[in-house]
Amino acid sequence: MTHETEIEFKNLLYIDEYDMLCDFFGVTSEDAKTLANHYFDTAALHIKELHSGLRIRETNGAFEATLKRMVDAQTSVETNVVISKAQAAAIFEGAPFPEAITTQLVEAHVPLAEIKAYGSLTTKRIEVEYKGGTIVLDHSQYVGTEDYELEYEVRDAAAGQQAFNALLERLNIPLRPTKKKIARFAEALAKQKG
Secondary structure, eight states: OEEEEEEEEEEEEOHHHHHHHHHHHTOOGGGOEEEEEEEEEOTTOHHHHTTEEEEEEEETTEEEEEEEEESSSSEEEEEEEEEOHHHHHHHHTTOOOOHHHHHHHHHTTOOGGGOEEEEEEEEEEEEEEETTEEEEEEEEEETTEEEEEEEEEESOHHHHHHHHHHHHHHTTOOOOOOOOHHHHHHHHHHHHHO
16 A cells, blocks of 8 residues: 655647647657546545545556545645455445545545445556656546546656646647546536436
């Protein structure tokens, strides 16, 4: 199990901007790894109300359960627990998440018995080291929606903000307010349900 503080800057992209960034960093779609994020919450959206996200991520047959709690617009704290395929299958059937996660949910008064899977998002992800951080180019598909996103994961918020803004300016990409994937996924799901 790990606890990580994640500082990241995000910007939605048009496909031509995504392609331009791939060219700029010398990467192609063959460099991408596929991630499947399976999201969980209660019907009353207790976890969303906490500005948090609960997921199981599957990458190349490996599984990780994550509770991601937002600190501010760029910073979140993640609790990550590696789980087996059998544990993941049990959680999908209603078994509890690992103790490191359920303890936090109980403290936040989330009714554990009401947590259910409510959908999945698949991302093709390319990562590149850049100026002391990691550039992440994501192509995501979910609920009949497709989007492209640039993320910059850093340890220092001020230096990261400066490098991120300079990169966008250099490539003439406008800064766009960008919600987290789980929020975009939830909005698309809500629209689909009407």
